[in-house]
Amino acid sequence: MNSKDKYEILVVGLGHAGCEAALVASRRGHKTAAFSINLDNIAMMPCNPSIGGPGKSHLVYELSAYGGEMGRNIDNCFIHARMLNESRGPAVYSLRMQADKKAYQYRMRKVLEGQENLDLIEAEVAELMIKNDVIYGIRCADGREFNAPCVILATGTFLGSRIIIGKTSYIGGPHNELSATKLSDSLRNAGLQLDRFQTATPPRVRRESLDYSKFSELPCDDNVGFSIKYKGTRHCNIPSYLAYTNEDTIKIVQDNLQNSPIVIGNITDSGPRYCPSIDRKVIKFPKNLRQQIFIEPEGENSEEIYLQGLTTSMPADIQEKIIRTVSGFERAEIMRYGYAIEYDYLPPGQLKITMENRNIKGLYSAGQINGTSGYEEAAVQGFVAGLNATLFLENKEPFIPARFESYIGVLVEDLVTRTIVEPYRMMTSRAEFRLSLRQDNADKRCIDDGYKYGLIDKEIYSRVKNKYYAIDKELGVLAEFKINPNKENNKILDQIGSVPIKKTYFAKDILNRKEIKYPDLKKFGYELNSDIPQEWLDIILTEIKYSGYLCRQQKQIERLRKLEDYKIPEGFDFSKIKALSNEAKDNLHRECPNTIGEAARVCGVNINDISIILNYITGK
Amino acid sequence: MFTSDTIVSFITSCNGPVSGIRVSGDKSLEVLKKIFVPEYKKKDIKFIARKVYLGDFVSENGFIDQGTAVFFKGPASYTGEDCFEIFFHGTPLISRLIVNSIILNGVRVADAGEFTRRSFLNSKIDLLQAEAISEIYQTRNEKALSLVYNNLKGTFSKEINEIRDTLVGVISGIEAYLDFPEDEVEAGNTKTISLEVKSIQKIIRDILKNRESCDYIRNGYRIALFGMVNSGKSSILNQLLKEDRAIITNIPGTTRDIIEGEISIKGILYRFFDMAGMRLTSDTIEKIGIKKALKMAKTSDLILFVTDISLEDQELNLKLEKKLKKYKHLTVKNKCDLKKSVENENSSTELLISAKTGVGFDELVEKIYSLTVGDLKMDDEIFLINERQKSHLLQTIESLDLSLETIKNGYTLDCVSVDLYDALNYLKEIIGEISTEDILDRVFSTFCIGK
Numbered sequence A: 001m002n003s004k005d006k007y008e009i010l011v012v013g014l015g016h017a018g019c020e021a022a023l024v025a026s027r028r029g030h031k032t033a034a035f036s037i038n039l040d041n042i043a044m045m046p047c048n049p050s051i052g053g054p055g056k057s058h059l060v061y062e063l064s065a066y067g068g069e070m071g072r073n074i075d076n077c078f079i080h081a082r083m084l085n086e087s088r089g090p091a092v093y094s095l096r097m098q099a100d101k102k103a104y105q106y107r108m109r110k111v112l113e114g115q116e117n118l119d120l121i122e123a124e125v126a127e128l129m130i131k132n133d134v135i136y137g138i139r140c141a142d143g144r145e146f147n148a149p150c151v152i153l154a155t156g157t158f159l160g161s162r163i164i165i166g167k168t169s170y171i172g173g174p175h176n177e178l179s180a181t182k183l184s185d186s187l188r189n190a191g192l193q194l195d196r197f198q199t200a201t202p203p204r205v206r207r208e209s210l211d212y213s214k215f216s217e218l219p220c221d222d223n224v225g226f227s228i229k230y231k232g233t234r235h236c237n238i239p240s241y242l243a244y245t246n247e248d249t250i251k252i253v254q255d256n257l258q259n260s261p262i263v264i265g266n267i268t269d270s271g272p273r274y275c276p277s278i279d280r281k282v283i284k285f286p287k288n289l290r291q292q293i294f295i296e297p298e299g300e301n302s303e304e305i306y307l308q309g310l311t312t313s314m315p316a317d318i319q320e321k322i323i324r325t326v327s328g329f330e331r332a333e334i335m336r337y338g339y340a341i342e343y344d345y346l347p348p349g350q351l352k353i354t355m356e357n358r359n360i361k362g363l364y365s366a367g368q369i370n371g372t373s374g375y376e377e378a379a380v381q382g383f384v385a386g387l388n389a390t391l392f393l394e395n396k397e398p399f400i401p402a403r404f405e406s407y408i409g410v411l412v413e414d415l416v417t418r419t420i421v422e423p424y425r426m427m428t429s430r431a432e433f434r435l436s437l438r439q440d441n442a443d444k445r446c447i448d449d450g451y452k453y454g455l456i457d458k459e460i461y462s463r464v465k466n467k468y469y470a471i472d473k474e475l476g477v478l479a480e481f482k483i484n485p486n487k488e489n490n491k492i493l494d495q496i497g498s499v500p501i502k503k504t505y506f507a508k509d510i511l512n513r514k515e516i517k518y519p520d521l522k523k524f525g526y527e528l529n530s531d532i533p534q535e536w537l538d539i540i541l542t543e544i545k546y547s548g549y550l551c552r553q554q555k556q557i558e559r560l561r562k563l564e565d566y567k568i569p570e571g572f573d574f575s576k577i578k579a580l581s582n583e584a585k586d587n588l589h590r591e592c593p594n595t596i597g598e599a600a601r602v603c604g605v606n607i608n609d610i611s612i613i614l615n616y617i618t619g620k
Numbered sequence B: 001m002f003t004s005d006t007i008v009s010f011i012t013s014c015n016g017p018v019s020g021i022r023v024s025g026d027k028s029l030e031v032l033k034k035i036f037v038p039e040y041k042k043k044d045i046k047f048i049a050r051k052v053y054l055g056d057f058v059s060e061n062g063f064i065d066q067g068t069a070v071f072f073k074g075p076a077s078y079t080g081e082d083c084f085e086i087f088f089h090g091t092p093l094i095s096r097l098i099v100n101s102i103i104l105n106g107v108r109v110a111d112a113g114e115f116t117r118r119s120f121l122n123s124k125i126d127l128l129q130a131e132a133i134s135e136i137y138q139t140r141n142e143k144a145l146s147l148v149y150n151n152l153k154g155t156f157s158k159e160i161n162e163i164r165d166t167l168v169g170v171i172s173g174i175e176a177y178l179d180f181p182e183d184e185v186e187a188g189n190t191k192t193i194s195l196e197v198k199s200i201q202k203i204i205r206d207i208l209k210n211r212e213s214c215d216y217i218r219n220g221y222r223i224a225l226f227g228m229v230n231s232g233k234s235s236i237l238n239q240l241l242k243e244d245r246a247i248i249t250n251i252p253g254t255t256r257d258i259i260e261g262e263i264s265i266k267g268i269l270y271r272f273f274d275m276a277g278m279r280l281t282s283d284t285i286e287k288i289g290i291k292k293a294l295k296m297a298k299t300s301d302l303i304l305f306v307t308d309i310s311l312e313d314q315e316l317n318l319k320l321e322k323k324l325k326k327y328k329h330l331t332v333k334n335k336c337d338l339k340k341s342v343e344n345e346n347s348s349t350e351l352l353i354s355a356k357t358g359v360g361f362d363e364l365v366e367k368i369y370s371l372t373v374g375d376l377k378m379d380d381e382i383f384l385i386n387e388r389q390k391s392h393l394l395q396t397i398e399s400l401d402l403s404l405e406t407i408k409n410g411y412t413l414d415c416v417s418v419d420l421y422d423a424l425n426y427l428k429e430i431i432g433e434i435s436t437e438d439i440l441d442r443v444f445s446t447f448c449i450g451k
């Protein structure tokens, strides 16, 4: 195609958000063009070589069930996997996979290249073409123009990016890529508000230069996976290790703090608190001498090792000194130095919950440009933006996942309603209803929508449907099968090492006892269902064991739902409520929400504001 | 129903030497300029906030009265909105004319408590303070008033915030533990969590325990005067009140109905109930009468058992006193002026007095106070707690109980947190505030986490 060709959707940037956006758009049959400043860097992981972890894994599971690509992609090219939090509760179980970074990129690129309706174009997008607050295309730095009614910005940390190491700083994108320098001005001219965030990455060392006898190897879990299709088809093949800092490490950091950009002040202070640099950790917790360093290989065809926990953007010679203090790192060779990157983002209060811009019709944004952090957070936004762009083109109802349905719902609602002071990262604590939003039931929660939008094929869909049909059926049988308090039964219980029963129990209640396993039920005359794999049994057990809590949470959700639909009187004048912030007042005034649910999603309106509005409306 | 319009209400009685009206809302200044012309007739005068102006109140039909007006510019006002207060001669006629002329300018009569509600909605005060304000009007003694002001000044809010803070600390520890599994966060220890939860419960229970004191501080004590006819109960009441409340005669059976009187002892309110005396019928005491009087006495906080010490025969009194065994009582031996030599000294449950001369009354008052207030905390540490606050505090304890049970039953911390969050929400409701971000803030400031 040439530049005269009409596209329906243009995706700017091919990181994790851009890839999902481009795929969902083209898979739903819309002519899509996706732009990257360098096509060799599709789906690049410039920071940690892993996908998943608490909150993030939930996002990837959900995305997979909606029909996104990230889960399938990592399932095909991980080198190490761990199921985290297994002892800490079903709500927070989370899978994390170490990626072979290059393999990840190659596979994703292949998927994109093989995708019908999708063109990949290498170009720096320099300008948005907007008329009367409606977008109609983009202009590249080389002058080419592309027209389309929908544009999705997924520029990651490339927007106006600047690299900082010690006192030095220069214009550049992650891994010394080109920075997208022109687009920021165009956004500003379009009336968008921009702000700056920073993030940083640790140095990479040569694999062979470390002494592995000094580290402990991290355990690995097999037979896992994010996607329904590829789960358990691949095995861990490269180990990760754990090392610790010591007194000397901390002392060197301390002695050189004057060289740290956060002390020098040549960088914005708005960085991620959950991902502090070693500089910041030493400043805040100087007594913590023994800090963990995770030694994570970046892939099979690379010698680079990522040092999770040692993020810093101190000058190169000091990075070297710091690293060499660690036991096993005495002869470590740094291949790439750690650095900080500062970039423009669009404070997400400017977004609608569909990821469309509030003021410019057809303009969507997704990923780090919206002030989030993380590949997973980016990917799901790309998906939501891409899907909503297609629904907009098709004149259909938008896709708005609710916060009691999925982590993706939590993420989009938080983004548009909360003030973001640091790059937003998903955590399980952000999901009020996390007991119901588990990674194990993500398929149940999301598959219907995935299928409805044509992103999940029939085979996978019926597989999931059948699974939950079987699970629900078994749960039903377990809830009805009675175990009477007679001699034989109590003898069986005694043999298993369980206390005798004095009243009639249902099988499900007996199963709630730790020492009793599903096969034990046979001894009481229960007909075991041999078609149920262990994984399904685990879900059944979780549902039984946590039913009390799930019930309570369900009630809270119902309450929220009711509030959702609470009507706001027509013509209600929000400006009269002095307790609301001016921002909330202005935005409410502009958006004129009809219900409390809608009001809650208006930018700058927090739960506190909602309670005040309710108070006003109900007069209580 | 929502209210963001301008409202008016009396802030004094509308029938006194001087009456006052307050108007609050955006239109305040506009309305004030219409109904009030300051001296010197400067019509387009700029009202300087918080300055008192003397002038004329007028309506469409002309002059109504002369008085003063003060304008308050929001948010520096009681309600946080623009407000004004006017004062004029408090006759029903003038009051009506002035209110009418205000209402004609598009102002609505305020609902009960609406000024205070607006003050709350405009974040001038929190819910506890708003409630304290309404409490002021129901307060009848000094001690209670000082406690109300404790609430009004935010002492109670501060206490609740401290409890909330501790709970946020517990929850943020759990969240750090759950969300950062690879960081070595030690907050996941369920024993420690249980201990912390229990200590929060104890603090709340103490607050609730003090509620007993506050009930007494707010409502006072009920004291029953009980004894044989003619023993001097009514005389004692009058002596205590220092007025002739009850009729006194030397005819046994003078008092028929229950007569009440209030006094304040060290700021605490005491309500005395003088009742009909017990009477001798044939050799036995009239049983029904005793029953009735005892019933009354039972509901009181203390019984003053009054005996006539001048009588030779004390047998009946001794019999009667036995009936009181079960109840908190103080035996008051009256008419000691008639007895020359008093054999036994005042003991802990007995007191010699004379209603006629006033002998022993200082001790009596002291005794009544110590027998009632006793060990109850009456210092500034205690808070006035109303039913709403009490129920939220109880719900908090209950949710914390559930979380303890969850821990005991071996459930994981993701389940434990469900009820801790509930508890937190109840605490927030007490102050009438909901915020969401403090947990994560605490996670990052307390724990060295993240890679």
Ligand SMILES: Nc1nc2c(ncn2[C@@H]2O[C@H](COP(=O)(O)OP(=O)(O)OP(=O)(O)O)[C@@H](O)[C@H]2O)c(=O)[nH]1
Binding pocket: B228, B229, B230, B231, B232, B233, B234, B235, B236, B247, B248, B249, B250, B251, B252, B253, B254, B255, B256, B275, B276, B277, B278, B334, B335, B336, B337, B338, B353, B354, B355, B356, B357
């Ligand atoms: N000398 C002396 N007379 C007293 C004293 N207290 C009361 N009296 C007299 O005792 C008589 C009865 O007093 P009340 O106060 O009416 O006794 P009461 O117990 O209320 O009597 P009832 O109402 O009939 O049960 C009156 O004549 C009083 O003046 C006292 O301390 N000394």
Ligand SMILES: [Mg+2]
Binding pocket: B233, B234, B235, B246, B247, B248, B254, B255, B275
């Ligand atoms: Mg009497």
